Amino acid sequence: MNYTLDFTPVIDGLPSLLSACLGTFFLAICGMLLATVIGIGGVVLRQSPIKALRWLVIGFVEIIRNTPFLVQIFFIYFALPLAGIRLDPTPTAIIALGINGGAYAIEIIRGGVQSISKGQMEAGLALGLHKAQVFRLIILKPALRAIYPSLTSQFVLLTLSTSIASAISAYELTSVSQRIESDSFRSFEVYFTVTVFYLVISWVMMRIFAFFSARYFSYPVK
Amino acid sequence: MGRDEFVFLLIGLKWTVALSVVAFICGCIAGLIVALARTSGITLLERITAGYIAVFQGTPLLMQLFVVYYGLALIGIRMDAWAAVSVGLTLHASAYLGEIWRGSIEAVPKGQTEAAKALALRYFSRMKDVVLPQAIRISLPATIGFLVQLIKGTSLASIVGFTELTRAGNIISNQIFQPITVFGIVGILYFLMCCPLTIYGAHLERKFAASTR
Numbered sequence: 001m002n003y004t005l006d007f008t009p010v011i012d013g014l015p016s017l018l019s020a021c022l023g024t025f026f027l028a029i030c031g032m033l034l035a036t037v038i039g040i041g042g043v044v045l046r047q048s049p050i051k052a053l054r055w056l057v058i059g060f061v062e063i064i065r066n067t068p069f070l071v072q073i074f075f076i077y078f079a080l081p082l083a084g085i086r087l088d089p090t091p092t093a094i095i096a097l098g099i100n101g102g103a104y105a106i107e108i109i110r111g112g113v114q115s116i117s118k119g120q121m122e123a124g125l126a127l128g129l130h131k132a133q134v135f136r137l138i139i140l141k142p143a144l145r146a147i148y149p150s151l152t153s154q155f156v157l158l159t160l161s162t163s164i165a166s167a168i169s170a171y172e173l174t175s176v177s178q179r180i181e182s183d184s185f186r187s188f189e190v191y192f193t194v195t196v197f198y199l200v201i202s203w204v205m206m207r208i209f210a211f212f213s214a215r216y217f218s219y220p221v222k
Numbered sequence: 223m224g225r226d227e228f229v230f231l232l233i234g235l236k237w238t239v240a241l242s243v244v245a246f247i248c249g250c251i252a253g254l255i256v257a258l259a260r261t262s263g264i265t266l267l268e269r270i271t272a273g274y275i276a277v278f279q280g281t282p283l284l285m286q287l288f289v290v291y292y293g294l295a296l297i298g299i300r301m302d303a304w305a306a307v308s309v310g311l312t313l314h315a316s317a318y319l320g321e322i323w324r325g326s327i328e329a330v331p332k333g334q335t336e337a338a339k340a341l342a343l344r345y346f347s348r349m350k351d352v353v354l355p356q357a358i359r360i361s362l363p364a365t366i367g368f369l370v371q372l373i374k375g376t377s378l379a380s381i382v383g384f385t386e387l388t389r390a391g392n393i394i395s396n397q398i399f400q401p402i403t404v405f406g407i408v409g410i411l412y413f414l415m416c417c418p419l420t421i422y423g424a425h426l427e428r429k430f431a432a433s434t435r
Contacts, residue, residue, distance in 0.1 A: 003296055022330060046369060048409050062410075062420070065370075065416075066370065066417045066420055067374070067409045067413055068290055068378075068388065068412055070377045070378060070380070070388055071391070071409050074392075074401065075402070075406065078402055078405065079402055082402060108387040109238075132428060139337065156280075160280075160281065161282065163282035163284045164284060164378065166284075166381075170233035174282070174284060174285070178369050187288070188291040191285060191288040191289050193402075194294075195285045195287060195288075195289055198281045198285055199277060199281055199379075202279075203280060
């Protein structure tokens with residue numbers, strides 16, 4: 001077996017690979033924002049007094065968490081046009097990422113909200129804090145602090161699952177690398193390089209999350 | 223969608239189950255080695271396994287499958303898609319399970335190891351008889367959670383070209399042009415596999431939480 005590695009097609013394709021990295025970042029960030037919105041909305045609905053709404057949210061979470069993202073993205077890709085919504089692959093992928101991430105976010109945020117006991121709020125009011133201050137300092141900040149590690153690691157997973165969006169040929173790193181691969185047949189070289197790119201992308205994501213954590217969620221006194 | 227199409231999906235389902243079982247069992251064996259190396263106290267081994275875990279947790283499973291699939295062919299090992307995907311998923315599982323079990327091995331109180339040492343137990347017996355039984359108990363909910371993730375992950379084998387449930391669904395949907403029905407059924411089949419495991423995992427978690435309180 002004499003196969004010589006040849007990275008020339010990868011080097012030639014570097015500009016398009018790098019801009020595809022931006023596409024991956026774009027997908028990931030839009031997906032995260034949508035997931036956060038769905039997560040918060042879902043938690044609000046999950047605690048509504050109407051039983052049917054609560055079960056709807058529970059059903060949604062369980063269905064999403066127990067089926068593969070690839071099947072979900074195919075389903076959404078084919079279901080949206082039937083509902084009269086015509087979208088390009090990239091917005092479709094964002095919706096799918098948001099729905100998938102949203103289901104996990106609901107569970108995570110719910111845990112954070114439950115971790116704040118009522119006594120905390122009462123203690124804050126008793127100390128003479130304003131209602132807005134109580135919400136911001138005693139409810140929101142500790143709840144965010146509690147969910148931040150699991151929410152951000154879920155978001156890193158979401159970033160990695162953007163690669164699955166290549167199945168509906170959304171614009172991101174994997175689909176661009178598949179194009180370069182099918183042009184050059186240098187499969188291993190292309191995918192190896194792209195794997196390194198993903199490693200850097202997830203590392204950058206983790207650094208950004210760690211920066212925010214240190215900036216906003218560190219305790220003032222240690 | 224007729225009977226024949228449904229039977230075709232069930233054949234795909236069979237391969238999904240086979241792939242999940244093989245990857246989980248091989249992944250458990252390899253994952254145990256990773257976890258033991260990660261907690262061995264030998265700096266070099268710990269560094270290597272930490273890097274191994276970081277690489278698998280920091281890259282998409284799809285890319286891991288691609289690299290293994292084409293990488294094995296490159297070093298002269300001719301394998302069909304089934305074997306290559308099994309290897310890829312096994313490596314993936316070994317990294318994740320290694321990290322889960324590292325956590326649970328470290329969660330076993332240190333006194334247990336010290337007591338075992340004081341009783342002059344060798345490393346092998348210390349791990350087999352004292353630390354691991356407790357660690358496995360702690361890790362069960364997370365391990366089952368990962369098994370669900372692994373079953374869902376086998377769907378990516380379809381992109382590499384292995385005909386399991388998702389690819390069977392793709393083929394059928396291209397034949398009969400009813401993607402919603404087909405992927406709906408495919409989704410239900412995955413759900414029926416994963417949901418009992420999820421419920422069992424949540425049940426174990428509650429049970430352990432109650433027993434440690």
